Amino acid sequence: MTTKRVLVAYGSRHGATAGIASKIGRALREDGLDAVVLPADDVDDVRGFDAVVLGGSLYAGRWNGKALHCAERNEQYLKHRPVWLFSSGPVDSSAEQHEIPPVPAVARQMERLGAREHVTFGGSITAYTPGIIARALVRHGKGGDFRNSERIRTWAHHISGELATAA
Numbered sequence: 001m002t003t004k005r006v007l008v009a010y011g012s013r014h015g016a017t018a019g020i021a022s023k024i025g026r027a028l029r030e031d032g033l034d035a036v037v038l039p040a041d042d043v044d045d046v047r048g049f050d051a052v053v054l055g056g057s058l059y060a061g062r063w064n065g066k067a068l069h070c071a072e073r074n075e076q077y078l079k080h081r082p083v084w085l086f087s088s089g090p091v092d093s094s095a096e097q098h099e100i101p102p103v104p105a106v107a108r109q110m111e112r113l114g115a116r117e118h119v120t121f122g123g124s125i126t127a128y129t130p131g132i133i134a135r136a137l138v139r140h141g142k143g144g145d146f147r148n149s150e151r152i153r154t155w156a157h158h159i160s161g162e163l164a165t166a167a
């Protein structure tokens with residue numbers, strides 16, 4: 001049996017979503033998959049992959065434009081592959097407490113691509129995140145890293161399980 005190739009692509013402004021994507025890639029590799037992690041901008045052809053995981057950060061209720069364009073650009077090929085989407089994410093514990101549905105543009109992509117699932121992970125804003133709002137949030141104690149490694153890994157292992165069943 002040949003090793004399945006999985007693309008983990010991400011649209012990230014300040015690195016938090018990139019970190020989630022790299023954790024997903026690592027967990028998929030632990031399961032014996034050939035996982036490649038790439039910025040969504042750098043993805044111009046998904047045909048070399050058996051499955052795709054695509055994630056983007058949320059800003060003012062919108063999914064990262066690079067992730068969205070990646071989905072749109074590759075729609076005709078993504079449609080014929082198993083696809084999982086994720087978003088990052090609330091800078092509080094809400095993503096742990098209940099399922100946070102995809103924002104409308106992501107819900108539309110789910111439909112267009114026939115994506116298997118969407119998950120919202122907690123996000124991260126730190127003192128190193130640029131921007132006035134981020135700085136104000138951190139100053140008022142509202143920042144923090146809410147990326148839950150265990151939850152991210154569990155989801156990635158679940159994807160491996162689904163791909164193994166598909167084989």
Ligand SMILES: Cc1cc2nc3c(=O)[nH]c(=O)nc-3n(C[C@H](O)[C@H](O)[C@H](O)COP(=O)(O)O)c2cc1C
Nearest residue numbers: 012013014015016017057059060061089090123124
């Ligand atoms: C100005 C601003 C607006 C944000 N808007 C949202 C939002 O609408 N929904 C949400 O869940 N998170 C929101 N966040 C949190 C980010 O999505 C979170 O920090 C994310 O992990 C950043 O990922 P990135 O570094 O990969 O871009 C916002 C953060 C900032 C600084």
